[in-house]
Amino acid sequence: MDFNLPNNKIILTKKPEVIFSKGLRKIKPFYDVRKCTLKGRFFNKTLLQILTDEFRLKNQEEHASDIKNGKYKIYKHLKKAELEEVLAANPNYSNEISAYQDIVSYFFKQNDYYTVSQHKHEPYSLQWSKDEKTDFGNNIICGMDILENNDEYIVVDKPAGLIVHPSASYYENSLTNVLFHGTGQKFYSTYRLDKVTSGVLALGKTSAGAKKFHENILNKNCFKYYLAKVRGQFPGEPMGMDIFTELSNEKEIQGPDQEDFPFKTKIIETSPIYQIDTKILFPKAFSDPKTAESHFQLVSYNKESNESLVLCRPITGRQHQLRIHLLRLGYPIPGDFFYDPENTFYPKKIDFIAKNNDYREKYANIGMLEPLFEDFRKEFLDLVMAEPENGAEYCSECGAQEYSDPPIDEMRIYLHSFRYRIVETEENKKDLCFQTNLPTWAAQFRVV
Incomplete structure (x- = not known):
């Protein structure tokens, strides 16, 4: 079987053997x-x-x-x-x-x-369902909640800990392949959510169905709202969970001029977004900084845990945009192993991203960044090449070291795609609005 990489349409025809163990979804090699x-x-x-x-x-x-x-x-x-x-x-x-x-x-x-x-050997995903059953009558597909389902597309509540489409590491532990093996139908990703992020995700059943979402994203003809739990008391007057719940129940918002959730004390972050990929060579490892804008509104603050529930609206759609913008504002998502300074695997690299909104301003000649990149790369290699844990197991067929069970908390973060609304441009057609339930981790902010 041949597969073109990178590609979001990789599908293996043989159903894999899936093993559930300790909250993890494992694929037999x-x-x-x-x-x-x-x-x-x-x-x-x-x-x-x-x-x-x-x-x-x-x-x-x-x-x-x-x-x-x-x-x-x-x-x-x-x-x-x-x-x-x-x-x-x-x-x-x-x-x-x-x-x-x-x-x-x-x-x-x-x-x-x-x-x-x-x-x-595939890395593990989080287990989201005991049997991954499909029951369209009850709006369930492969153990995931269906938010909308028609001939052109399906919208699901993506579980955290599951990548959207196959990559160099993940094939069968990817959402599109899970759906294919569970239903026999091919699905086309329309936009991505990070593996660790949960929430609203649309997939086309046809290339035409996927194209509708692509075009609206490119034309910024949509409203996307995320919920994030951040460390500290986020600035601004809290919306309050009662008002947030009331607005969440209103799903008839129409038009490009009406916001689903008015941000009364809006915090705006407009710093550029870029990535530093320590797996490739310098200087290609530094992507070009691209303009990005995010709006944030405090919903509720929990004094006991010193954490805030924040409603986020990304105006642009850059990789890891909300996570990086919250980091730069000084309110990172706790436990984010990339962008939480207290938990990150890459402290030197993340400190650089936090303090350099656009590295070109300080380093006009990119060659000046090479010594720093070597520090970032050493940080990455020290993590990857760490000595195997005692009792590490090796594959009897190929000799590769078997994956060990990762901590569950490293496979998800407190970031959830809550609502997605597409503005209809045709007259007499309602906007498309897809919304999930509140994520379980938001329970600490509920009105009692």
């Missing part, structure tokens, strides 16, 4: 072959160069050993005329390159690709 297409920067490079430069958790000798052991194959691309010519000369011609010396001496050209074969 399976054999997998992936087709990997090439980015422009890979042209005129060998596979060994690419692997060594891009996947630095292994050194060149280890990647060479994988090639010798048959893990990789290369497939040359030929234009139709070229293919006809070589087949005429040799009817048994194959564009597959599999011998070690041939692989390491071949320089990639446009439209070539390679495959990687491996015994796939």
Whole structure:
């Protein structure tokens, strides 16, 4: 089976074996072959160069050993005329390159690709249902609540601890593949929610159904509201849980000029968003800062825990936008292992992101950032390359270290996509409004 990566449409046809254990959803390891297409920067490079430069958790000798052991194959691309010519000369011609010396001496050209074969061990997801049953009569699909369901799309309440679509690490422990194996239907993601974030998520049943959501997001023709629990007393006059509940029950809001939740003491954060990916090479590791705007309104403050419930409205849609903006405001989401300074796995990198809204202002020459990047990368590698815990188990088939059970609290955060409203542009058509129940962790702010 061939799969193009990165891709949000990867679907394996064989249903995996799922194991539930200690609140985790585990996939029994399976054999997998992936087709990997090439980015422009890979042209005129060998596979060994690419692997060594891009996947630095292994050194060149280890990647060479994988090639010798048959893990990789290369497939040359030929234009139709070229293919006809070589087949005429040799009817048994194959564009597959599999011998070690041939692989390491071949320089990639446009439209070539390679495959990687491996015994796939997937990281775990959180268990959200005891049986993942589907009961459309009761608005349940694979154990998830259905908020809307029609011929074009379905809207679900995504559980925390589950990635939306397959990635390099997660295949079967992804929402789109869970739905496929549970219903036999293919679903198309329309926008993403972080793995650790729960709440409203729309998926197209057709590419046309997904396109409607894509267009409205791009045109900013929608209102998105999140709930976050943050550390400290967030500034502003609290809306109050009673008013928030009353407004939540009003789902007939219409038009682009009407806000679902008026923010009377609105806190606005407009700092740019960027990422620092320590898994790739400098300077590509620093993404370009992109403008971002978020609005926040205090809903309620719990003095006993010194925590606030905050209603968030992202005006733009950047990766980790709300989490980063709350960090920069000084009110991080407690327990966020990325952006909570008290719990982060990456304190140096996150301190830099918190204090440098746009790194170009202080570092006009990006080369100045290389020493800092090496610190960030060491921070990452120290975490990844930490000595195995006592009693670590290894796979009897491939020798890989088995995943250990992660702490449940590291797989979810106090951020929830609560309401999503799409403004209808056609006359006499109501806006589409999708809303979940309050997340359980918001119970501490309820009116008693």
